[in-house]
Amino acid sequence: MxxxxxxxxxxxxxxxxxxxxxxxxxxxxxxxxxxxxxxxxxxxxxxxxxxxxxxxxxxxxxxxxxxxxxxxxxxxxxxxxxxxxxxxxxxxxxxxxxxxxxxxxxxxxxxxxxxxxxxxxxxxxxxxxxxxxxxxxxxxxxxxxxxEDWFARTPAVRADLADMTAFCWWVLGANIVSLPGRGARAVVPSKIGYVGLWQWDAYFIASGLRHGDPDLAREQLELAFGYAGADGQLPDVVHDEGILASSDDLPPGDRDNLRRAGSAIADPTAPIPLTKPPLAAWALRRLEGYVDDPAFFDSAWEAVARSQDWWFTHSDLDGDGMPEYGHPYSSGLDDSPVFDAELPVASPDLAAYLILQDDLLAGRARAVGDADGATRHTARASRTLALLEAMWDESAGYFRSYGAGAPVDAETAVSLLPLLTGRLPGRYVAGILAALDDPTRFATPWSVPTVARREPDYSDERMWRGPVWVNVNALLAEGLAVSGQPERSRALIEETLRLVMHGGGPHEYYNPSTGGKPPRATTAFGWSAALFVDLAVQVSA
Known part of the structure; x- marks a missing residue:
């Protein structure tokens, strides 16, 4: 067919x-x-x-x-x-x-x-x-x-996944727009409400595009990396009218609200940088073997390294060595209960991303003969890992977030994502597996919810307060695989694929009790489509 x-x-x-x-x-x-x-x-x-x-x-x-x-x-x-x-x-x-x-x-x-x-x-x-x-x-x-030209690139997958893969590939094609003056095609999160290139979305979208259109995948990273600030910060969004990289780039009403939400550490009278989680190296590594352009990779890895340095130089707002999110926008999990706390928020997912990114930068440095760079990135990853381990709350059984230095009383998916480092000692891995298996926490009919069910702020349908997101599942599946749990990783991938098919398409997020689309979730959502393709190819190999 x-x-x-x-x-x-x-x-x-x-x-x-x-x-x-x-x-x-x-x-x-x-x-x-x-x-x-x-x-x-x-x-x-x-x-x-x-x-x-x-x-x-x-x-x-x-x-x-x-x-x-x-x-x-x-x-x-x-x-x-x-x-x-x-x-x-x-x-x-x-x-x-x-x-x-x-x-x-x-x-x-x-x-x-x-x-x-x-x-x-x-x-x-x-x-x-x-x-x-x-x-x-x-x-x-x-x-x-x-x-016809677009569908000719549709990746080959298992027969039971072919219909949804074709639809997800349509979504990626349908979401292509031209950004005036940018000289590249952006695959936007959705033409229904999200018309721009969000940095985080670009990484997940490129991961799926690489299987059928690696050149278009590269364009997404070129746009994401092409508007870095002089200090290395990557912007949150590249859009028709410019970029979104600071609270000063928001409308006045939004800017005032952000400043009122400031803290003693994050000066509420100063502009707040807006970016997205540091998964740039993760995305770039996934294009290796798909894009044959050494000059592109040289430039891109340099942009990633400068961005990584920005996190430690400009987003460690209390100077303790662990960078924080200065605003929920920068986390990608805007409405998560961890941001009910005072800003800035030190979060275990950010620590995990930074460890992974420094590890990947160290590998790149070794590959190009930069021994000093490899040593620097490896040492920083080890320091960050030690700080991450200190975020483990033994009595609660999970990695805690901290708002303005105070522990946040909310167990969310950010406490699971340290698996992505592949470097956690076994007792932490065991603790995370216990959380995933606990029906009062993350063992919902459709996994994995973004907030533990026992939390008072849990909701089946409110964005980032319970619903299942395909990108979180994909990262957790990778984390399970690199943490010695390949069978559980494969099971989560298969369940995620079933969820998208059961829910009727690549929606923004899903109800963890029913597997359906919550009323406010956007449809034809870019990263859900891209990651369905990516995971479908993975299990079809």
Whole structure:
């Protein structure tokens, strides 16, 4: 079966809109008018309801009756047997077909609906209006070729994983946008609400893209690394209007809120750096063997090393040798209970990422003959590991976070992620395994929740306060593998793949009790799609 045919059943025009790689146009079903569509534009930090291109679009037959959507394919939406809607390049839609029909388009300008009949030929819809078009067949053929070329890259996986892998590969293609002035394609987390290149997302997305389009995977890291500050800090987001690297880059209201949340250590009157967890080396290592470009790797490893130094030089806010998160945004786990504490927060996941990154930098230094660099990174990783071990609370049985130096009374997934270092003494590994096996903690029907169930702030559906995230599961599976638990690692991978299929697609996060999509979770989510592909390839080898 062709990948495009596997994808069509998922294209419901609700959770998965009709779109095109490189386009900002999204076509949805109209929630209020049967047999109508609505067209919106995906823009950075703008609600889709504020970016309406076409309020309603209907195809009418010769008697003026609305024709229902009969099928949705990656390259076209069909109305009945004769009329199709497709893209005419990234910035326009084309409607055409045989027989007698009319397109009725209601624009947000408030003018009367525009109606063009089949006698007028094809209809072309752009941001500037609706007009007669031409060569609808050519537009359809060009759109088909774009998707055929994309699906030709779909990674080969096990038969039971093929349908969802094809859909996840569609999601990655659908989420491609061009960022003005950046000279590269960004695979955004979602055209439904997340239009920009978030640093952390780029790492996970590149990990999945490498299996079918390693050049596009490299572009994600080039964008993530290409806007570092003079001090080495990597920005949180690269977007249409610039970058997000500081609280001063936020709107004034957000900036004031952040400053009010400051602490005695993190000066609330000063700008707060905004970044994402240091998984840059983890992502870069995954492209080795897929991208043949020594100059790219030389430049990228240098950017990673400077970023690592930034964490220890500029984000160790209390000077104790252990960097902290200066703001929840920088953790990626914005709403986690660990950030109910006073800022800054020293968190065991950050320690684990920094240990892993220094270990990988040491390996890179050895590979290029830099003995001094290898020694420096290895020594710093060992110091950080000692500080991480000191975060273990024996009575509670988990690694604690600390807010402004005080222990945080919340057990979350950050306490599990030190497995990723592969360097934990056995008693800590045993403690984490006990937590994973405990139904009052992390042994939920669908694993792994992001907060222990016994915590008062646990929620099945509130972001980062309980729901399962594919990226956390993927990191934990890797942590189990490198910590001497390969069978448990494989079991978690298989469960994660089943979760995405059970939940109906690569959503932002999942209910750990039902495996379903919580109401506020975004659909067609980039890193969930990419990591499904990555894990599916892994278990299909």
């Amino acid at each position: 062709r990948a495009a045919d596997r994808v069509s059943p998922f294209l419901d025009l609700e959770s998965a809109p009709f779109t095109l790689p490189g386009s900002r146009i999204l076509v949805f079903r109209d929630a209020g008018l049967p047999d109508a569509l609505t067209v919106r534009l995906a823009e950075y930090e703008r609600d889709l309801d504020d970016c309406v291109l076409v309020r309603t679009l209907r195809v009418l037959d010769g008697d003026g009756r609305a024709v229902a959507v009969s099928a949705v394919h990656p390259d076209r939406i069909s109305f009945g047997p004769d009329v199709t809607l497709t893209f005419d390049g990234p910035s326009a839609l084309s409607v055409g077909g045989d027989g007698v029909w009319t397109v009725e388009v209601d624009l947000p300008s408030g003018d009367s609906p525009v109606a063009l009949a089949s006698a007028d030929g094809a209809v072309r819809i752009t941001s500037t209006g609706v007009a007669r078009g031409a060569a609808h067949a050519d537009a359809l053929a060009a759109t088909s070729r774009i998707w």
